[in-house]
Amino acid sequence: METNTYYRTDQEFFVDMQRCIGCHACEMACAECETNGQESMIHVNYVDRAYTIQTTVQVCMHCEDPVCAQVCPADAIAKDEFGVVHTANTSRCIGCSNCVMACPFGVPKKQEQYDLMMKCNMCYDRTSAGKKPMCATVCPSQALYYGTREEIRAMRPNSEPVNTFIFGKETVKTKVNIMMPKGSTFLKVH
């Protein structure tokens, strides 16, 4: 992947689920991107609407050791020097859905009409030009925040960015952080 000097390596992505208001602005803004064909690469869902209005928002976590790339038989998924895990290379992807099944966060989606996996590349066109990803730009509650670790620590002193996830015996470290109560160091998924 070609080096782009405008990519700001000091900026990171932070997700704070408690702030999500379920408005879907992120999805609609994401879908506007010319490479996404009016499909969103970020997904908002109710947790269980019968009991709560709470929604979750799932963006690609950009794993340090991305399992989607490991299981890809066509070598279509690549992580770049900045840690961004890119969506499937369209000329390589064979639409096998290995990545869809392997991702612990349920991020890649197979777009049947294109026979192609598509997922978030953290708005590479924007971030490589020094801008914030579109979802984090528009998010009205700033459940999605893009900026430096110092900024978010100063702004949100009661929360802690966490990027270690434990799934059973597997530990996954990600480029994207989620905000957890102060003192947290990992999220264990039971």
Place this chain on the structure above:
Amino acid sequence: MATLPVQADAIIQRYGPHLNYAPKEGFYGREEPDKSVKTHCCFCGMQCGIKLLVKDNKVVGFDPWMEFPFNEGRLCPKGVQRYLQNNHPDRLLSPLKRVAGQGFEPVGWEEAMDTTIAAIRRIQQTYGKDAFSILSGVSLTNEKSYLVGKLARVAFQTKNLDYNGRLCMVSAGAGNKKAFGLDRASNTYADLKHAEVIIIAGANVSETFPTLTHWVWQARDNGAKLIIIDPRVTPIARTADLHLDVRPGTDSALYGAMLNYLVQQDLLDHDFIDNYTMGFADTIAAVKDYSLEWAAGVTGISIEKIRQAAELWGRAKTSFLLHARGIEHHTKGVDNVLGCINLVLATGRIGKPYCGYGTITGQGNGQGGREHGHKCDQLPGNRDITNPEHRQYIANVWGIEESALPGKGYTAYALIEAIHRGEVKGLLSICFNPLVSLPNNQFVREALEKLEFYVAIDFFLNETARHADIVLAGSLQEEEEGTVTTAEGRVTRIRQAVTPPGEARADTEILLEIARRLGAGDKFNFQSSEEIFNELRVASKGGTADYYGITYEKIEKQMGVFWPCPSLDHPGTPRLWEDRKFSTPDGKAHFNPVTYKPPSEVTDAEYPVVLTTGRVVSQYLSGTQTRRIGKLVDQFPEPLLEIHPEMAARYGITQRQLVRVSTRRGAAEFHANIVETIRKDTVFIPYHWPGKKSANQLTIGTLDPVSKIPEFKVCACQLTPLQEEESGAGNPAYASE
């Protein structure tokens, strides 16, 4: 004749609502637009900054406007999709005339204007000037609002002009004038950041003003306690420190008991009360019997929660109280507002950094629109149409005799009643869709059908405009220059991005042409929106809403100017009352006694369930615009009946089952959404939809005695679960009849 010319389905087939989606590859030219125009969203009172991308005189996309200080690029789904109202297949491209039995036929402007003017003249000559009325709306810019007001009073010479703010901010406006002598939020939202306690009463902030959520969270990051008063667990209520699940229609009992608690515990700012307010003794006397126990019984909120709220509020050093339609859409809407203000005044936390109060104005220009134009009792600058000095000042600005200036006319719903009883015969509407947005809309339809002549100015053929004799194809927000005033009182610039398509014309041009043809052209000699604004500045000078020192240039330079701004060298007033001099005649802030009264319709054996109405995040007002944007409709394709599982079980209602909801006004059918996030005694329906899916078939047309706002937020209903085949609604989503 204001009946439908043909069946609604035939009209819908031609004029929509049809759903507009962007093509998968985006609109042509989005990646290389001719220009990027810094303007504002066309929807709510937040008026978020946004850039519209334009190619070949079409809006083809948007870009976040990062520098605009309120939203810094943030947008809600309506804002992200708002560009799709432009370049829309339903857009009216020429004037239309009603042809009985056939529908609408495109006509030229000459014919449309000739017909309109002849009808206005005939009706006014036959029945008197006031027999022709105007209903306007506050999605219009300040310039257009001002123009509509002047058009009614100077060209039509009718007193009967009112606006859709009557369904929106009038209770707050009336309450604020009583208490402060001025109608504006006292602080900008920046003062939320270090408020220790925030009360949000009757405002589903995260759905109706999503971009305000970030300001609330900034306060919470700094340790603020958040108290939400709402019958439902809204997205903002979900994480609140305290959620007071008030029974609809009982808000003032809560505020009364909280005030009484503050008195009992002496959590009062005596210095502020003694030196800067009036009416405290009478006000606390009115609530002396309002114990926490009593309030718990009336409101359905637990004693402990009310106590906690009063403790938090009473002991805070800084605070911000916000309210919106949830407490204002009541027959005691003004009382509810005053109850909130009493809590603010008792603690003296106003007019200081991080000490704020305000209604969250709902409509795009709900603030500016109500100050300068089309409210039946108001003249520009928030002047009173019954005040002789105010009348004389405006008559001088307009170059007419004071005696020629009409008096106070009917408020919006009363105007519909006057049409219904045959007193008012003609109607011009602009930016108002009363068939969807007014309560008890069967009655509204009957009224429309009695009109002798109805002319509608609009860009889409909304449900009400389908009843028109003549439709004048007007303009979208992005098709004219102008200004709006946000919920914070910040006057901002709306920029023209494109010109109206086809034969459609700018609203301003249409209004000026009507004025000319009615013989008042010499009073309407404007060449640009800026010229209209400059006259508005003079007309507002010396009024409470003084815009005299605001110019287009200053707005652009400062990214908005907060009124009052009385002189050219004045920077504007972001925070009111820092000098402790209020705008009342005696300069004091006024407490107002509020005794609890029940809503106009209470539940009984026949109608045992409380019905309340509200909004969803992807729709705006009566949906004229947002029900035409594909993804916003996909997000909420139809209104659902929110019902608690215990009540659903009692009626044998299952998830998504069709339920007939009946009130004394009518019946309508909705699919159930069984959720624990609502009170057990209350059901909720969002109101944005027309025809057989309209919640306003059920709501009650009783009005607040002061503000004349209808009681949308509470009435009594009964529920009957149905099988799909029992439904009488057919394919109801968009049908009008």
